[in-house]
Structures are given as structure tokens and as C-alpha cells.
């Protein structure tokens with residue numbers, strides 16, 4: 333029996349020729365990630381255990397993105413603790429205000445992840461880098477502490493579901509719709525403990541940003557990781573962003589999958605996840621006018637340049653609907669600058685949007701766009717759990733940047749073709 | 752190891768945002784985290800939980816973010832063990848790594864049921880209902896982590 337892409341990456345990092353589903357392994361890590369929320373817990377564990385030093389000061393990334401620029405005194409204390417640790421331990425990839433971005437947009441942009449890598453991050457959306465043909469998965473702070481100290485983590489070798497992609501996306505539809513469609517189909521635990529491996533002739537038509545968005549939300553189906561095969565699109569991206577050489581792993585022809593699910597990309601429609609689960613999806617024919625109070629375009633799911641480009645095209649020359657707040661949050665400094673240089677910032681500001689410095693901010697109900705009781709936000713983020721963006725009685729609807737932009741102009745959830 | 756306690760029951764897909772809302776993640780102090788545990792779905796939890804109580808969930812318990820603050824908050828609140836039909840994977844490993852006992856058990860348990868859990872034997876007795884069920888004990892690899900007192904000491 334052959335191995336899946338994920339199994340091959342795990343085997344190679346555990347120094348084995350072969351691994352089987354369910355096997356527990358210790359694997360070597362190429363990168364360990366933490367943020368301003370999870371790193372303090374990891375650092376305390378690290379110090380408590382009396383660790384002598386970090387395994388490799390160039391293979392740890394600490395990104396201050398959740399509550400930064402510091403939203404309050406407690407947040408400031410947390411970042412300070414991480415900043416001091418980074419200084420003391422000589423951590424090369426420490427990113428603070430002015431350099432930082434939302435971690436999962438920042439790391440690929442900085443070239444810190446390439447195909448074939450094994451990455452753990454104390455953040456559930458670490459699965460994003462599967463877009464580059466890497467194995468990456470979210471862990472907790474203790475795993476992060478152990479990773480920083482020993483460069484190792486334990487894994488249970490996962491089984492996999494294959495998603496066979498065919499066709500091409502139609503107009504107004506993008507990666508977000510594909511992943512919401514899939515989560516709606518298989519549920520929030522539809523891929524629990526498993527890998528989601530994407531393959532098929534449809535892959536080549538997806539941009540790298542679509543693939544980031546799709547892998548980003550693999551965790552929302554309970555998956556351990558999401559992963560795309562490495563092709564021209566991947567290699568081009570890596571060449572433009574990293575000095576490191578990618579290592580390509582392909583799934584064996586006789587790799588075992590629990591099941592194969594066919595997705596015809598041309599049939600995927602604009603999809604919205606209603607409160608309070610990402611799997612609670614509907615397409616436009618299934619609901620009527622839903623009024624909103626706020627629109628957020630940003631996050632590690634859809635805060636990349638191409639997302640804002642799509643949104644700006646729809647918003648250009650128009651005004652946002654009266655009475656709603658529209659927040660534009662580029663995921664990294666580079667995207668922020670690119671938006672200014674290409675005139676996107678002006679389009680958004682002219683239309684009445686607020687454009688912010690990079691931060692996770694409202695995505696996790698941290699700061700910068702918190703909802704009051706009874707308010708409703710449409711967002712390009714990835715979670716719509718109870719209280720995720722503010723008051724426990726507020727609501728979050730998840731959508732693509734195209735739908736978010738169209739809805740910003742009307743004040744209710746709107747299909748972009750209606751603009 | 753054996754424990755007994757009363758069940759405090761929740762449904763499926765209990766996510767880490769309700770276990771400990773993100774607005775409190777600007778601290779990692781266990782006591783402070785515990786004081787907000789479950790408050791978005793159950794305002795009474797913090798006041799009624801007693802030391803040794805057992806939290807019971809349905810499928811996919813602990814889904815959502817990777818915050819270790821979630822098992823930390825539950826453990827600090829006095830809960831001795833979480834029993835659920837299935838666990839989200841990051842929560843599962845965080846619980847093991849931080850020493851919060853968890854059991855995957857697929858039979859129905861009601862709010863207030865008196866439970867006895869024998870971890871080595873993999874037996875759960877529901878004293879209120881008078882029923883008994885089994886669950887798979889941890890494989891040796893994970894037992895070693897738990898016995899050494901968590902991931903960090905086990906790697907030393």
C-alpha cells in the first residue's frame with residue numbers, strides 16, 4: 333500500500349521509509365510558530381521546564397498579531413514577555429508592530445515555508461501552508477514549547493480524504509466559496525483527525541491565494557491538515573518569496589484514502605456560512621434579505637492582496653451603504669503598502685471604509701470592530717462561533733471578499749452580480 | 752487512576768471560544784481564565800462547578816482554536832475529567848500535554864449523573880443509571896507522556 337502526500341512528509345521527517353495510519357511518531361520540525369496569545373503560555377512552559385536553549389534560533393517564528401498594536405495593558409504585557417524572550421534567545425523571525433502581519437499570511441510571504449516542510453504552530457490555522465505542499469498543523473502551547481526546545485513533535489499518522497477537483501471556478505466565485513461549500517457538505521467534524529488532500533485537474537486553475545484560503549479552513553472541518561500537490565503555480569510562488577529549495581512529495585498512485593469526494597469547481601456558487609458554525613452554509617437561492625451592521629475584509633483567510641483587488645473592483649467609485657461600518661484590514665505590511673501604491677486604499681477610503689494596519693483584530697473579537705448585542709457582521713474571516721466577534725448575542729456570517737464588497741454597498745448580504 | 756464525580760453536560764461542537772472567549776486571552780493566568788470558563792453558553796457554570804465534577808460533551812468537543820487556555824481554564828475550574836463522544840484534535844493533544852484527563856465515550860450521560868471512571872481499566876460506571884461502559888485506554892506512547900507529568904518532562 334502506498335502513502336499519501338501527508339504520510340510521506342511525516343515519514344521523511346521521522347527518519348522512516350514508511351508510516352501507517354494510526355502510528356505514533358516523533359518527527360523533526362522545520363519551523364515552530366507562535367503568536368502573542370499562545371507564545372506567552374509556551375514561554376512559561378519553556379522556562380518552567382528549565383530548557384537550556386532553543387533548538388534553532390532561525391527556525392522559530394514569533395508573530396505579534398492578535399491583540400496588536402497592543403489593545404490594552406494586559407496585551408502589552410504579553411507582547412513584552414515574548415519580545416524579551418525573542419531578544420534573549422536571539423530569535424531571528426520575531427515580528428512586532430511595523431513589520432508584523434497576520435501570521436499565516438506573513439510566513440509564506442517571508443519565504444519561511446516551502447514545499448515538503450513540516451511546520452507546527454500554536455495557532456489552529458497553521459494548516460494554511462498546505463497550499464505550498466507542506467505539512468503544517470496547529471498545536472497547543474506545550475507542543476510549541478517542546479518544539480522550540482527540542483525541534484520535535486509527536487504525531488499520530490492521519491488517514492486522508494481526497495478531494496478530486498475538476499472544472500474551473502465561475503465568475504464571482506473563489507477559494508472561500510470552495511472551502512465553505514466543502515465544510516457545508518462534510519460538516520465541522522467531517523475530516524476530524526484526517527488530512528484533506530486536494531488533487532485533480534481542477535487544481536491547476538486555482539491561484540496560490542485560493543489554495544491558501546482553502547487550506548486555511550481545513551481546521552474548520554476538524555482536519556489535521558489540508559494539502560495541495562506542488563505544481564507550476566506553487567514553484568513560481570516559492571521562487572518569488574523564498575531562498576530555500578522546495579522538496580516535492582507526491583502521493584503514491586496506490587495511496588489509501590478513506591474516501592474520494594468529487595468537486596466540480598464550475599458548479600460551486602457564492603456560499604455564506606450562517607451563525608454559529610462554518611458548516612451552516614447557504615447559497616443565495618436559499619435566503620432572502622439579511623441586513624448587516626458591519627463588514628470585515630481581512631484575516632489569514634482572505635486578507636491578501638488579491639482579495640482586496642477583487643473587493644476594490646466592486647467598490648470603486650461607489651459609497652458604502654449608510655449606517656454600516658466597513659473595515660479593510662490588509663494581512664501584512666507588504667499588502668498594506670501595495671494597496672496604497674496601486675490606489676486601492678484611496679478607493680476604499682473614498683467609499684467610506686476604514687483601512688487598518690495589519691491585525692487579527694475583529695476576527696477573534698479582540699479589538700478593532702467588536703459587535704454590540706444583536707449586531708450582525710459579514711466577514712471574510714473563518715469562524716462564526718457564538719461571541720466570536722463580540723457580544724455573545726451578536727452574529728457573524730462568513731463569505732468571500734466578492735460578496736463582502738457587494739454587501740458593503742447595499743447593507744444586506746448581496747451577490748456581487750447584483751452590483 | 753480512578754475518579755468519581757457529577758456530570759455537567761453540554762452538547763456537540765463545544766468550541767474553544769465558548770470554553771474561554773477570546774476577549775479574555777490577554778492573560779494566561781489560570782485563575783482568571785477559570786473565572787470566565789463557559790460563560791458565553793452557561794453563566795452558571797463557574798458558580799455551580801464543584802471540585803471533582805466531570806464535564807460531559809457530545810461530538811467534536813473543543814473544536815476551534817488551538818488555545819491551551821481552554822484545557823487550562825477547565826482544569827483550574829475544578830473539573831477532574833472531560834468525557835465526550837469525540838474530541839477536536841488540537842484540544843485532545845493539549846489536554847494530554849497539560850495533564851487534563853479526557854475520555855472518549857459514546858454512551859448517553861445526563862446532567863447530574865454520578866460517574867466513576869477507571870482510567871487503567873477503561874471502564875466508566877454511571878452510578879445514577881446503574882450502567883457500565885468501556886472506553887479505549889491510552890496507547891503506551893501517550894500514557895508515557897501523561898505518567899511523566901506532561902510533554903515537556905517526557906522529552907527530557
Ligand code: SF4
Nearest residue numbers: 434631632692695696
Ligand atoms: S486572522 Fe483570525 S483566524 Fe487568522 S490567525 Fe488571526 S485570529 Fe486566527
